[in-house]
Amino acid sequence: MEIYFILLFMCISVKRLLGIFFPPACLVCGREIDSPGLCDDCKKNVTSIRPPFCTKCGRPFPSDRGVSHICHDCIRGRNRFVMARAVFEYRGAIGKLIQGFKFGDRVSLASYFSDELHKLYNTHHSTLGMADIAAIIPVPLSDRRLKHRSYNQTVLIAAGLAGRLSVPLYQDVIEKIKETPPQSRLSAERRHENVKHAYRAVDSHALTGKPVLLVDDVITTGATVNACAAALRKAGIRQVYVLALAMRV
Numbered sequence: 001m002e003i004y005f006i007l008l009f010m011c012i013s014v015k016r017l018l019g020i021f022f023p024p025a026c027l028v029c030g031r032e033i034d035s036p037g038l039c040d041d042c043k044k045n046v047t048s049i050r051p052p053f054c055t056k057c058g059r060p061f062p063s064d065r066g067v068s069h070i071c072h073d074c075i076r077g078r079n080r081f082v083m084a085r086a087v088f089e090y091r092g093a094i095g096k097l098i099q100g101f102k103f104g105d106r107v108s109l110a111s112y113f114s115d116e117l118h119k120l121y122n123t124h125h126s127t128l129g130m131a132d133i134a135a136i137i138p139v140p141l142s143d144r145r146l147k148h149r150s151y152n153q154t155v156l157i158a159a160g161l162a163g164r165l166s167v168p169l170y171q172d173v174i175e176k177i178k179e180t181p182p183q184s185r186l187s188a189e190r191r192h193e194n195v196k197h198a199y200r201a202v203d204s205h206a207l208t209g210k211p212v213l214l215v216d217d218v219i220t221t222g223a224t225v226n227a228c229a230a231a232l233r234k235a236g237i238r239q240v241y242v243l244a245l246a247m248r249v
Ligand SMILES: [Zn+2]
Pocket: 026, 027, 028, 029, 030, 031, 038, 039, 040, 041, 042, 043
C-alpha cells in the first residue's frame, strides 16, 4: 500500500515545487493557464454526467428531457450496489486523459482525478444521504495485468480520495480470482457473465455490516463494479456505494 502513497506524495510535492517556477499547463493541450486543470477550450470538450439519469446506477437516459428515475436494469434488481455515480462521460478530452493515465504512465494525473472524485463525493454525500463510509476500496487489476502495467491507476485515485476524506484505503479487500477476457470485446450481457464470479472479498471482517465506497476509473456496462459489489455483499459488507471517474454512455 505504501508505494502508492509514496508515488502520490512525490507527484504532489514535485508539482508544488514546479508551480513556483512554472505556471500550470492545461493537462490536455499544454497551454499555460491560471489554475491547475484544463484550459477553457479543452473544458468545452468535456461532458459531465448530468440528470436525468438512473437514480441507482447513475446512467444517463438517452433523452435529456424529463426527470431522473430508476432504470429497467435496476428495477430488475441486477445491481448489488446502493448507488453508482461517475464524474464525466468517457469521451473527448477526458477519454484521452484517462487513456494516458492508464496506459501512458501519466501518474501525475492522479491528483486532478482525485479532486474531481472528491467533488462528486461531496455532492452525493450531502444531497442523497450517502452513509458515512468506513473504507474506500479500489477495483483491483488481475496480477497479470498489474505486472504488465506496473501500477493500478484505480488505486492511485482511490488513495487520493481516501487522503482527502481521511477514510482508510483497503486496497487488498477484493481479489480477482479468475482471469477474464478483456471486457471491451464483449456484449453487455456477456460482460456480466464474464466477470460474475471473477472477484472475491478477503480479510474483510473489520468491514462487516459497514458501508463502503468502491472506486473505479471507468464504468462501461457496470458489470465489473457490480461483480465487486456482489463479492463485498457476500462477505457481509452492508452497503456498497460506487464512484467512478467516467462512464461510457
Ligand atoms: Zn487545453
